[in-house]
Amino acid sequence: MxxxxxxxxxxxxxxxxxxxxxxxxxxxxxxxxxxxxxxxxxxxxxxxxxxxxxxxxxxxxxxxxxxxxxxxxxxxxxxxxxxxxxxxxxxxxxxxxxxxxxxxxxxxxxxxxxxxxxxxxxxxxxxxxxxxxxxxxxxxxxxxxxxxxxxxxxxxxGSFANIPRDGAISPIVAIGLLQIVTNLLYFGGAFYFGDRAWAAARERSALVARTAELAAEREINAQRAVSLERVRIARDLHDIVAHHVSVMGVQAGAARRVVDSDPEGAAASLRSIESSARTAVAELHRMLTTLRDDEHPGGDAPSTRGLEQLSTLVGDTREAGVTILSRTIGTERPVPPTVGATLYRIAQEAITNTIKHAGPGAEIDLRLRYLDDAVELELGDTGTGSAVAAPGIGTGEGHGHLGMRERVDAVGGTIQIGPRARGGYLVRARIPTGEAE
Structure with missing residues (x-):
C-alpha cells in the first residue's frame, strides 16, 4: 500500500x-x-x-x-x-x-x-x-x-602565595580543572537546553500539522461516506422501482386477459396497478428528496425498511397475482437494522427476479429462519429458473445478483444463488446476528 x-x-x-x-x-x-x-x-x-x-x-x-x-x-x-x-x-x-x-x-x-x-x-x-x-x-x-x-x-x-600546597593535586591544576569543568557544564547546559527547546517546538509544529491533516482526512472520509450512501440509496431506488414495475406488468397482463370475461377482476387488477404506481412514485419522491438533502443524505429513506415490512411485500406480491407462501421458523426477535434492511432488499430483489424470469404460473416459497446466532432468508420458486433468465442472471453475473452479494458481504453474511436440482431457482442468505439474548 x-x-x-x-x-x-x-x-x-x-x-x-x-x-x-x-x-x-x-x-x-x-x-x-x-x-x-x-x-x-x-x-x-x-x-x-x-x-x-x-x-x-x-x-x-x-x-x-x-x-x-x-x-x-x-x-x-x-x-x-x-x-x-x-x-x-x-x-x-x-x-x-x-x-x-x-x-x-x-x-x-x-x-x-x-x-x-x-x-x-x-x-x-x-x-x-x-x-x-x-x-x-x-x-x-x-x-x-x-x-x-x-x-x-x-x-x-603572588596569586597562589596564601594557598596551602599539601594537597594531592597542585592548587594550580585543581583551580584550572574546576574552572574547566564548571564552564563545560555551563556552556553544555546552554547548548543542550536550547537544542531541546528547538526540537520540542518542531515536534509541536509537526503535531499541529498532523492534527490538521487528520481533520482534513476526516472531512474527506465523511464526504466519501455521503457519496457511498448516495450510491446505496440509488441502488435501493433501482430495487424499489424494478419491483413495482414488475408487479404492475404482471397485473396489467392479468387485466388484459380478463377484461372481457371478468370486468370486476380486470378492475381489481387496474386498482392494484394504480396502487403500485402511486407507491412507486411516492418511494421515488422520497428517494430523490433524500438524495438532494446534502446534510442528511441517509435520513428517512426507504432503506430503513426491515423484516417487519416483509408481510407487506408478500401481500403486494399476492395482489399482483403471484402465488407466494411465507413462513417464519423459530422465535422472532429484534435484529440489527442493517441486517433487517439487507434481508428485506434481498427478498424484494428475488421476488422481482422471479416475476421477470420464472415464467407464468411460478410459485414462490419464502422462509425466514431465526437461528441462535443468525437469521436466514430462503426464497425459492417453481419456475424454469435460469433457462429463461436474462443473460447473466442464472450465473450470478446480473446487476441484481451482484447487488445482493454486495449487500450480504457488507454485513458479514453469506448468500447462495442458483438453480435448484428439482427445478426452479433458489436464493438463500444467512447473516450472523450474535448469540440470542
Missing part, C-alpha cells in the same frame, strides 16, 4: 525536518515576556553591581559610568532574544568578557544573561548552521579567555 504524503512527512528524520522547518516568528505576548525578563535582569544586575562594589571584591573597580553602561548593554538586548538571537548572544558575550577585563564588580547576573542568550540561539535560531557556528565561536572565545586568565594567574608569583 502506498504511504500517504502526510504519513511520510510525519515519519521524516529530524535532520530532514530541520532543513525544511523554520520556527515561526515570535508572538507579541512573547516579546512582552522578554521585555519583562530584561527589565528584571537589569534591576537585579544594577543591584548586584552596587552590592559588589560595596563588598570590595575588586581593589580597583571600574568607574560607575562603565558599570552603568555594562548593566544596560548586558541585559537590555535580551528583550529581543527571540527576534535576533545570534546578534543578542554576540553582544552579551562581548560585554561579559569586557566586564571581566575592565573589573566591573558583578559576575552573577552576567552569567545568567549569557546563559539565556546562548540558550535563545539554540531555541530560536532559525538558521541552524549559523546558530551552531555563533555558539561554537562564543564558547571557544570564552575558553580562550579562560585559559589566558589561568596562564596570567599562574605567571603571577
Amino acid at each position: 502506498t504511504e500517504s504524503s502526510s504519513a511520510r512527512r510525519w515519519r521524516e528524520t529530524p535532520g530532514d525536518t530541520d532543513r525544511e522547518w523554520v520556527r515561526r516568528e515570535p508572538e507579541r505576548r512573547e516579546y512582552a515576556r522578554d521585555v519583562v525578563l530584561a527589565a528584571i535582569l537589569l534591576g537585579a544586575t544594577a543591584l548586584s553591581v552596587l552590592l559588589s562594589q560595596s563588598a570590595g571584591f575588586y581593589e580597583h573597580p571600574a568607574p560607575i559610568w562603565i558599570s552603568a553602561l555594562y548593566v544596560v548593554v548586558c541585559t537590555a538586548p535580551l528583550a529581543l532574544r527571540r527576534r535576533w538571537p545570534e546578534a543578542v548572544a554576540v553582544v552579551v558575550g562581548v560585554v561579559f568578557a569586557l566586564a571581566q577585563i575592565l573589573s566591573v564588580s558583578e559576575t552573577l547576573f552576567a552569567n545568567i544573561s549569557l546563559f539565556i542568550a546562548l540558550y535563545s540561539v539554540g531555541a530560536w535560531g532559525r538558521h541552524r548552521a549559523r546558530a551552531t557556528i555563533v555558539r561554537v565561536v562564543i564558547v571557544i572565545g570564552m575558553f580562550v579567555w579562560l585559559f589566558a586568565a589561568l596562564v596570567a594567574h599562574t605567571s603571577d608569583p
Whole structure:
C-alpha cells in the first residue's frame, strides 16, 4: 500500500525536518515576556553591581559610568532574544568578557544573561548552521579567555602565595580543572537546553500539522461516506422501482386477459396497478428528496425498511397475482437494522427476479429462519429458473445478483444463488446476528 504524503512527512528524520522547518516568528505576548525578563535582569544586575562594589571584591573597580553602561548593554538586548538571537548572544558575550577585563564588580547576573542568550540561539535560531557556528565561536572565545586568565594567574608569583600546597593535586591544576569543568557544564547546559527547546517546538509544529491533516482526512472520509450512501440509496431506488414495475406488468397482463370475461377482476387488477404506481412514485419522491438533502443524505429513506415490512411485500406480491407462501421458523426477535434492511432488499430483489424470469404460473416459497446466532432468508420458486433468465442472471453475473452479494458481504453474511436440482431457482442468505439474548 502506498504511504500517504502526510504519513511520510510525519515519519521524516529530524535532520530532514530541520532543513525544511523554520520556527515561526515570535508572538507579541512573547516579546512582552522578554521585555519583562530584561527589565528584571537589569534591576537585579544594577543591584548586584552596587552590592559588589560595596563588598570590595575588586581593589580597583571600574568607574560607575562603565558599570552603568555594562548593566544596560548586558541585559537590555535580551528583550529581543527571540527576534535576533545570534546578534543578542554576540553582544552579551562581548560585554561579559569586557566586564571581566575592565573589573566591573558583578559576575552573577552576567552569567545568567549569557546563559539565556546562548540558550535563545539554540531555541530560536532559525538558521541552524549559523546558530551552531555563533555558539561554537562564543564558547571557544570564552575558553580562550579562560585559559589566558589561568596562564596570567599562574605567571603571577603572588596569586597562589596564601594557598596551602599539601594537597594531592597542585592548587594550580585543581583551580584550572574546576574552572574547566564548571564552564563545560555551563556552556553544555546552554547548548543542550536550547537544542531541546528547538526540537520540542518542531515536534509541536509537526503535531499541529498532523492534527490538521487528520481533520482534513476526516472531512474527506465523511464526504466519501455521503457519496457511498448516495450510491446505496440509488441502488435501493433501482430495487424499489424494478419491483413495482414488475408487479404492475404482471397485473396489467392479468387485466388484459380478463377484461372481457371478468370486468370486476380486470378492475381489481387496474386498482392494484394504480396502487403500485402511486407507491412507486411516492418511494421515488422520497428517494430523490433524500438524495438532494446534502446534510442528511441517509435520513428517512426507504432503506430503513426491515423484516417487519416483509408481510407487506408478500401481500403486494399476492395482489399482483403471484402465488407466494411465507413462513417464519423459530422465535422472532429484534435484529440489527442493517441486517433487517439487507434481508428485506434481498427478498424484494428475488421476488422481482422471479416475476421477470420464472415464467407464468411460478410459485414462490419464502422462509425466514431465526437461528441462535443468525437469521436466514430462503426464497425459492417453481419456475424454469435460469433457462429463461436474462443473460447473466442464472450465473450470478446480473446487476441484481451482484447487488445482493454486495449487500450480504457488507454485513458479514453469506448468500447462495442458483438453480435448484428439482427445478426452479433458489436464493438463500444467512447473516450472523450474535448469540440470542
